[in-house]
Amino acid sequence: MISVRHVSKTFQSGGSTTYALNDVSLEVAPGEIYGVIGQSGAGKSTLIRAINLLERPDSGTVTVDGDELTALNPAGLRAARRKIGMVFQHFNLLSGRTVQGNVELGLEIIGVDGAERRRRSLEILDLVGLVNKRDSYPSELSGGQKQRVGIARALAANPKVLLSDEATSALDPETTRSILDLIKTINVELGLTVLLITHEMDVVKRVCDSAALIEGGRIVESGPIVSLISTPGSRLAHDLFPLGAVPPSDGNTIVEITFSGGTADRPVISQLARAYGLDISILGAAIETIGGSQAGRTRLQLPGSVAENAAPIKDLREQGLLVEIVGEAS
Numbered sequence: 001m002i003s004v005r006h007v008s009k010t011f012q013s014g015g016s017t018t019y020a021l022n023d024v025s026l027e028v029a030p031g032e033i034y035g036v037i038g039q040s041g042a043g044k045s046t047l048i049r050a051i052n053l054l055e056r057p058d059s060g061t062v063t064v065d066g067d068e069l070t071a072l073n074p075a076g077l078r079a080a081r082r083k084i085g086m087v088f089q090h091f092n093l094l095s096g097r098t099v100q101g102n103v104e105l106g107l108e109i110i111g112v113d114g115a116e117r118r119r120r121s122l123e124i125l126d127l128v129g130l131v132n133k134r135d136s137y138p139s140e141l142s143g144g145q146k147q148r149v150g151i152a153r154a155l156a157a158n159p160k161v162l163l164s165d166e167a168t169s170a171l172d173p174e175t176t177r178s179i180l181d182l183i184k185t186i187n188v189e190l191g192l193t194v195l196l197i198t199h200e201m202d203v204v205k206r207v208c209d210s211a212a213l214i215e216g217g218r219i220v221e222s223g224p225i226v227s228l229i230s231t232p233g234s235r236l237a238h239d240l241f242p243l244g245a246v247p248p249s250d251g252n253t254i255v256e257i258t259f260s261g262g263t264a265d266r267p268v269i270s271q272l273a274r275a276y277g278l279d280i281s282i283l284g285a286a287i288e289t290i291g292g293s294q295a296g297r298t299r300l301q302l303p304g305s306v307a308e309n310a311a312p313i314k315d316l317r318e319q320g321l322l323v324e325i326v327g328e329a330s
Protein backbone atom coordinates (compact mmCIF):
# COMPACT_ATOMS: atom_id res chain seq x y z
CA MET A 1 0.00 0.00 0.00
CA ILE A 2 2.92 2.30 0.79
CA SER A 3 6.18 1.72 -1.01
CA VAL A 4 9.23 3.85 -0.28
CA ARG A 5 12.18 3.02 -2.53
CA HIS A 6 15.71 4.34 -2.13
CA VAL A 7 14.56 7.67 -0.75
CA SER A 8 17.24 10.18 0.27
CA LYS A 9 16.85 13.67 1.64
CA THR A 10 19.59 16.07 2.68
CA PHE A 11 19.39 19.45 4.37
CA GLN A 12 22.01 22.16 4.03
CA SER A 13 22.51 24.47 6.94
CA GLY A 14 25.45 26.56 8.06
CA GLY A 15 27.64 25.13 5.31
CA SER A 16 27.11 21.51 6.42
CA THR A 17 24.99 18.75 4.92
CA THR A 18 22.66 16.54 7.04
CA TYR A 19 21.58 13.22 5.55
CA ALA A 20 18.11 13.16 7.13
CA LEU A 21 17.18 10.14 4.99
CA ASN A 22 19.86 8.00 3.42
CA ASP A 23 18.65 5.42 0.87
CA VAL A 24 15.51 4.49 2.83
CA SER A 25 13.26 1.71 1.53
CA LEU A 26 10.22 0.19 3.19
CA GLU A 27 7.01 -1.59 2.21
CA VAL A 28 3.77 -1.26 4.14
CA ALA A 29 1.25 -3.96 3.24
CA PRO A 30 -2.48 -3.14 2.86
CA GLY A 31 -4.30 -3.23 6.19
CA GLU A 32 -1.28 -3.36 8.44
CA ILE A 33 -0.08 -1.05 11.17
CA TYR A 34 3.59 -0.31 10.52
CA GLY A 35 5.70 1.47 13.12
CA VAL A 36 8.91 3.34 12.43
CA ILE A 37 10.83 3.77 15.67
CA GLY A 38 13.93 5.83 16.28
CA GLN A 39 15.53 8.34 18.58
CA SER A 40 15.39 12.09 18.26
CA GLY A 41 17.05 13.26 15.05
CA ALA A 42 16.95 9.79 13.44
CA GLY A 43 14.87 11.01 10.50
CA LYS A 44 11.36 9.91 11.48
CA SER A 45 9.60 13.22 10.81
CA THR A 46 11.42 13.68 7.54
CA LEU A 47 10.36 10.18 6.51
CA ILE A 48 6.66 10.65 7.29
CA ARG A 49 6.69 14.06 5.61
CA ALA A 50 8.36 12.51 2.57
CA ILE A 51 5.55 9.97 2.28
CA ASN A 52 2.93 12.60 1.55
CA LEU A 53 5.54 14.77 -0.14
CA LEU A 54 5.29 17.62 2.36
CA GLU A 55 9.04 17.13 2.08
CA ARG A 56 10.09 16.25 -1.46
CA PRO A 57 12.86 13.61 -1.49
CA ASP A 58 16.11 14.44 -3.34
CA SER A 59 15.94 11.00 -4.94
CA GLY A 60 13.93 7.78 -4.79
CA THR A 61 10.24 7.08 -5.22
CA VAL A 62 7.16 7.07 -2.98
CA THR A 63 4.08 5.12 -4.09
CA VAL A 64 0.78 5.12 -2.18
CA ASP A 65 -2.08 2.88 -3.28
CA GLY A 66 -0.61 2.59 -6.75
CA ASP A 67 0.05 6.30 -7.27
CA GLU A 68 3.72 7.17 -7.61
CA LEU A 69 3.55 10.49 -5.78
CA THR A 70 7.08 11.48 -6.72
CA ALA A 71 6.09 11.38 -10.41
CA LEU A 72 2.82 13.39 -10.18
CA ASN A 73 2.17 16.98 -11.21
CA PRO A 74 0.64 19.34 -8.58
CA ALA A 75 -2.98 18.54 -9.58
CA GLY A 76 -2.28 14.80 -9.55
CA LEU A 77 -0.57 15.11 -6.19
CA ARG A 78 -3.52 16.99 -4.68
CA ALA A 79 -5.87 14.21 -5.82
CA ALA A 80 -3.58 11.43 -4.60
CA ARG A 81 -3.18 13.08 -1.19
CA ARG A 82 -6.92 12.60 -0.58
CA LYS A 83 -6.09 8.96 0.02
CA ILE A 84 -3.80 9.97 2.88
CA GLY A 85 -4.97 11.21 6.28
CA MET A 86 -2.52 12.54 8.84
CA VAL A 87 -2.53 13.01 12.61
CA PHE A 88 -0.02 15.12 14.49
CA GLN A 89 1.61 15.14 17.90
CA HIS A 90 0.15 18.56 18.79
CA PHE A 91 -3.24 17.89 17.13
CA ASN A 92 -3.12 21.03 14.90
CA LEU A 93 -6.81 21.86 15.47
CA LEU A 94 -8.25 25.25 14.58
CA SER A 95 -9.11 26.94 17.89
CA GLY A 96 -11.87 29.12 16.38
CA ARG A 97 -13.82 26.14 15.03
CA THR A 98 -15.94 23.66 16.93
CA VAL A 99 -15.12 19.97 17.01
CA GLN A 100 -17.52 19.36 14.13
CA GLY A 101 -16.15 22.38 12.25
CA ASN A 102 -12.64 20.96 12.53
CA VAL A 103 -13.75 17.57 11.24
CA GLU A 104 -15.62 19.18 8.33
CA LEU A 105 -12.63 21.30 7.29
CA GLY A 106 -10.97 18.77 5.01
CA LEU A 107 -14.33 18.03 3.38
CA GLU A 108 -14.93 21.72 2.73
CA ILE A 109 -11.56 22.02 1.01
CA ILE A 110 -12.36 19.21 -1.40
CA GLY A 111 -15.80 20.70 -2.14
CA VAL A 112 -18.16 18.30 -0.34
CA ASP A 113 -21.59 19.96 0.09
CA GLY A 114 -22.92 21.06 3.47
CA ALA A 115 -25.47 18.31 4.11
CA GLU A 116 -23.01 15.57 3.23
CA ARG A 117 -20.32 17.25 5.34
CA ARG A 118 -22.61 17.24 8.36
CA ARG A 119 -23.64 13.61 7.82
CA ARG A 120 -20.08 12.40 7.38
CA SER A 121 -18.61 14.42 10.26
CA LEU A 122 -21.25 13.10 12.70
CA GLU A 123 -20.70 9.55 11.47
CA ILE A 124 -16.96 9.80 12.05
CA LEU A 125 -17.34 11.63 15.39
CA ASP A 126 -19.53 8.73 16.47
CA LEU A 127 -16.75 6.32 15.52
CA VAL A 128 -14.22 8.17 17.70
CA GLY A 129 -16.74 8.55 20.57
CA LEU A 130 -17.13 12.34 20.45
CA VAL A 131 -20.56 13.10 18.98
CA ASN A 132 -21.61 14.67 22.29
CA LYS A 133 -18.71 17.15 22.01
CA ARG A 134 -19.52 18.27 18.47
CA ASP A 135 -20.29 21.85 19.52
CA SER A 136 -17.30 22.22 21.88
CA TYR A 137 -14.17 24.17 21.01
CA PRO A 138 -10.69 22.58 21.18
CA SER A 139 -9.83 24.58 24.32
CA GLU A 140 -12.67 22.77 26.12
CA LEU A 141 -11.24 19.32 25.40
CA SER A 142 -8.66 17.07 27.08
CA GLY A 143 -5.53 16.05 25.16
CA GLY A 144 -7.00 12.64 24.37
CA GLN A 145 -10.24 14.21 23.12
CA LYS A 146 -8.27 16.64 20.94
CA GLN A 147 -6.43 13.72 19.38
CA ARG A 148 -9.74 11.95 18.75
CA VAL A 149 -10.85 15.04 16.85
CA GLY A 150 -7.52 14.99 14.97
CA ILE A 151 -8.15 11.37 14.02
CA ALA A 152 -11.77 12.11 13.00
CA ARG A 153 -10.57 14.99 10.81
CA ALA A 154 -7.97 12.74 9.19
CA LEU A 155 -10.58 10.07 8.46
CA ALA A 156 -13.39 12.34 7.25
CA ALA A 157 -12.51 12.10 3.56
CA ASN A 158 -12.24 8.30 3.67
CA PRO A 159 -8.49 7.91 3.18
CA LYS A 160 -6.83 4.57 2.43
CA VAL A 161 -3.82 5.39 4.55
CA LEU A 162 -3.37 7.08 7.92
CA LEU A 163 0.00 8.64 8.75
CA SER A 164 0.56 9.24 12.45
CA ASP A 165 3.34 11.63 13.46
CA GLU A 166 4.01 10.84 17.15
CA ALA A 167 0.23 11.01 17.76
CA THR A 168 0.50 9.89 21.38
CA SER A 169 3.74 11.59 22.45
CA ALA A 170 1.97 14.49 24.15
CA LEU A 171 -0.43 12.21 26.06
CA ASP A 172 -0.26 10.44 29.43
CA PRO A 173 0.13 6.62 29.43
CA GLU A 174 -3.55 5.80 29.94
CA THR A 175 -4.72 8.22 27.23
CA THR A 176 -1.95 6.90 24.97
CA ARG A 177 -3.39 3.40 25.34
CA SER A 178 -6.92 4.57 24.54
CA ILE A 179 -5.75 6.43 21.40
CA LEU A 180 -3.70 3.42 20.27
CA ASP A 181 -6.72 1.20 20.81
CA LEU A 182 -8.79 3.62 18.71
CA ILE A 183 -6.16 3.47 15.93
CA LYS A 184 -6.34 -0.33 16.09
CA THR A 185 -10.15 -0.23 15.93
CA ILE A 186 -10.22 1.97 12.84
CA ASN A 187 -7.48 -0.14 11.27
CA VAL A 188 -9.69 -3.22 11.69
CA GLU A 189 -13.14 -1.68 11.07
CA LEU A 190 -12.21 0.53 8.12
CA GLY A 191 -9.42 -1.66 6.74
CA LEU A 192 -7.18 1.37 6.97
CA THR A 193 -3.42 1.00 6.49
CA VAL A 194 -1.51 2.89 9.18
CA LEU A 195 2.08 4.11 9.20
CA LEU A 196 3.13 5.63 12.49
CA ILE A 197 6.36 7.09 13.72
CA THR A 198 7.27 6.96 17.37
CA HIS A 199 10.18 6.96 19.77
CA GLU A 200 8.33 4.64 22.18
CA MET A 201 8.64 0.87 22.01
CA ASP A 202 5.37 0.56 23.98
CA VAL A 203 3.54 2.01 20.96
CA VAL A 204 5.08 -0.63 18.69
CA LYS A 205 4.25 -3.39 21.17
CA ARG A 206 0.64 -2.39 21.55
CA VAL A 207 -0.49 -1.98 17.96
CA CYS A 208 2.10 -2.65 15.26
CA ASP A 209 2.14 -5.64 12.94
CA SER A 210 5.50 -4.63 11.45
CA ALA A 211 8.23 -2.25 12.47
CA ALA A 212 11.40 -0.59 11.25
CA LEU A 213 14.24 0.86 13.27
CA ILE A 214 15.66 4.10 11.87
CA GLU A 215 19.05 5.49 12.89
CA GLY A 216 21.02 8.31 11.36
CA GLY A 217 18.62 8.46 8.39
CA ARG A 218 18.95 4.74 7.62
CA ILE A 219 16.59 1.84 8.19
CA VAL A 220 18.77 -0.61 10.09
CA GLU A 221 16.19 -3.35 10.64
CA SER A 222 12.63 -3.98 9.50
CA GLY A 223 9.97 -6.64 9.11
CA PRO A 224 6.87 -8.22 10.60
CA ILE A 225 7.19 -8.31 14.40
CA VAL A 226 6.63 -12.07 14.50
CA SER A 227 9.65 -12.50 12.19
CA LEU A 228 11.83 -10.03 14.08
CA ILE A 229 11.16 -11.92 17.31
CA SER A 230 12.74 -15.04 15.88
CA THR A 231 15.67 -13.24 14.23
CA PRO A 232 18.92 -13.81 16.17
CA GLY A 233 20.47 -10.52 17.26
CA SER A 234 17.42 -8.38 16.31
CA ARG A 235 17.68 -5.11 18.19
CA LEU A 236 13.98 -4.44 17.83
CA ALA A 237 13.16 -7.84 19.33
CA HIS A 238 15.67 -7.13 22.08
CA ASP A 239 13.96 -3.85 22.90
CA LEU A 240 10.51 -5.48 22.76
CA PHE A 241 11.57 -7.79 25.59
CA PRO A 242 14.02 -5.82 27.71
CA LEU A 243 15.85 -7.93 30.29
CA GLY A 244 18.50 -5.47 31.42
CA ALA A 245 22.25 -6.04 31.56
CA VAL A 246 23.52 -9.62 31.55
CA PRO A 247 24.98 -10.47 34.99
CA PRO A 248 28.42 -12.13 35.38
CA SER A 249 28.19 -15.81 34.47
CA ASP A 250 30.29 -17.02 37.45
CA GLY A 251 31.32 -20.24 35.77
CA ASN A 252 27.83 -20.91 34.38
CA THR A 253 26.13 -20.56 31.01
CA ILE A 254 23.52 -17.85 30.51
CA VAL A 255 21.06 -18.25 27.66
CA GLU A 256 18.10 -16.24 26.44
CA ILE A 257 15.21 -18.19 24.98
CA THR A 258 12.67 -16.45 22.79
CA PHE A 259 9.17 -17.91 22.80
CA SER A 260 6.54 -17.07 20.24
CA GLY A 261 3.43 -18.58 18.69
CA GLY A 262 3.12 -22.29 19.46
CA THR A 263 6.21 -22.42 21.68
CA ALA A 264 4.89 -19.87 24.18
CA ASP A 265 2.68 -22.14 26.27
CA ARG A 266 4.90 -25.24 26.56
CA PRO A 267 6.46 -26.07 29.96
CA VAL A 268 9.90 -25.89 28.36
CA ILE A 269 11.94 -25.05 31.43
CA SER A 270 10.54 -27.70 33.73
CA GLN A 271 10.87 -30.35 31.01
CA LEU A 272 14.49 -29.36 30.44
CA ALA A 273 15.27 -29.46 34.17
CA ARG A 274 13.75 -32.95 34.44
CA ALA A 275 15.26 -34.39 31.27
CA TYR A 276 18.83 -33.29 32.07
CA GLY A 277 18.70 -33.11 35.86
CA LEU A 278 19.63 -29.42 35.72
CA ASP A 279 19.27 -26.78 38.42
CA ILE A 280 18.03 -23.98 36.20
CA SER A 281 17.82 -20.43 37.56
CA ILE A 282 15.46 -17.97 35.90
CA LEU A 283 17.33 -14.64 35.76
CA GLY A 284 14.62 -12.65 34.01
CA ALA A 285 11.59 -12.82 31.78
CA ALA A 286 9.58 -10.43 29.63
CA ILE A 287 6.29 -11.55 28.13
CA GLU A 288 4.03 -9.57 25.78
CA THR A 289 0.98 -10.17 23.66
CA ILE A 290 2.16 -9.62 20.10
CA GLY A 291 -0.21 -10.02 17.16
CA GLY A 292 -2.80 -11.56 19.50
CA SER A 293 -0.54 -14.32 20.88
CA GLN A 294 1.95 -14.58 23.69
CA ALA A 295 5.62 -14.02 22.98
CA GLY A 296 8.55 -13.32 25.19
CA ARG A 297 12.09 -13.88 26.25
CA THR A 298 13.41 -15.71 29.30
CA ARG A 299 16.98 -15.49 30.55
CA LEU A 300 18.18 -18.72 32.16
CA GLN A 301 21.33 -19.75 33.97
CA LEU A 302 22.45 -23.32 33.34
CA PRO A 303 25.16 -24.76 35.59
CA GLY A 304 28.52 -25.40 33.87
CA SER A 305 30.17 -24.41 30.61
CA VAL A 306 28.57 -24.09 27.18
CA ALA A 307 30.20 -27.41 26.18
CA GLU A 308 28.64 -29.10 29.20
CA ASN A 309 25.24 -27.70 28.21
CA ALA A 310 25.51 -28.61 24.52
CA ALA A 311 22.79 -31.28 24.72
CA PRO A 312 20.08 -29.21 26.48
CA ILE A 313 20.81 -26.20 24.21
CA LYS A 314 20.51 -28.42 21.12
CA ASP A 315 17.28 -29.86 22.51
CA LEU A 316 15.78 -26.38 22.95
CA ARG A 317 16.74 -25.39 19.41
CA GLU A 318 15.21 -28.59 18.05
CA GLN A 319 11.96 -27.55 19.70
CA GLY A 320 11.95 -24.47 17.46
CA LEU A 321 13.05 -22.02 20.13
CA LEU A 322 15.51 -19.22 19.44
CA VAL A 323 18.36 -19.77 21.92
CA GLU A 324 21.09 -17.15 22.26
CA ILE A 325 24.11 -17.69 24.50
CA VAL A 326 24.69 -14.38 26.24
CA GLY A 327 27.10 -15.42 29.00
CA GLU A 328 29.53 -18.27 29.37
CA ALA A 329 32.14 -19.59 31.78
CA SER A 330 35.54 -18.12 30.93
Ligand SMILES: Nc1ncnc2c1ncn2[C@@H]1O[C@H](COP(=O)(O)OP(=O)(O)OP(=O)(O)O)[C@@H](O)[C@H]1O
Binding pocket: 011, 012, 013, 018, 019, 020, 038, 039, 040, 041, 042, 043, 044, 045, 046, 047, 199
Ligand atom coordinates in the same frame (compact mmCIF):
# COMPACT_ATOMS: atom_id res chain seq x y z
N1 LIG B 1 14.45 21.79 7.62
C1 LIG B 1 15.61 21.27 8.06
N2 LIG B 1 16.79 21.93 7.90
C2 LIG B 1 17.94 21.41 8.33
N3 LIG B 1 18.06 20.21 8.94
C3 LIG B 1 16.94 19.50 9.16
C4 LIG B 1 15.65 19.99 8.74
N4 LIG B 1 14.71 19.08 9.08
C5 LIG B 1 15.38 18.07 9.69
N5 LIG B 1 16.71 18.31 9.73
C6 LIG B 1 17.74 17.43 10.29
O1 LIG B 1 17.53 16.11 9.77
C7 LIG B 1 17.75 15.12 10.79
C8 LIG B 1 16.48 14.29 10.94
O2 LIG B 1 15.47 15.13 11.50
P1 LIG B 1 14.00 14.60 11.81
O3 LIG B 1 13.20 15.76 12.31
O4 LIG B 1 13.48 13.86 10.63
O5 LIG B 1 14.28 13.56 13.01
P2 LIG B 1 13.25 12.87 14.01
O6 LIG B 1 13.67 11.43 14.09
O7 LIG B 1 11.86 13.12 13.58
O8 LIG B 1 13.54 13.61 15.36
P3 LIG B 1 12.51 14.04 16.55
O9 LIG B 1 12.02 12.74 17.16
O10 LIG B 1 13.38 14.82 17.48
O11 LIG B 1 11.43 14.85 15.92
C9 LIG B 1 18.17 15.87 12.05
O12 LIG B 1 19.57 15.87 12.10
C10 LIG B 1 17.63 17.27 11.81
O13 LIG B 1 18.42 18.22 12.48
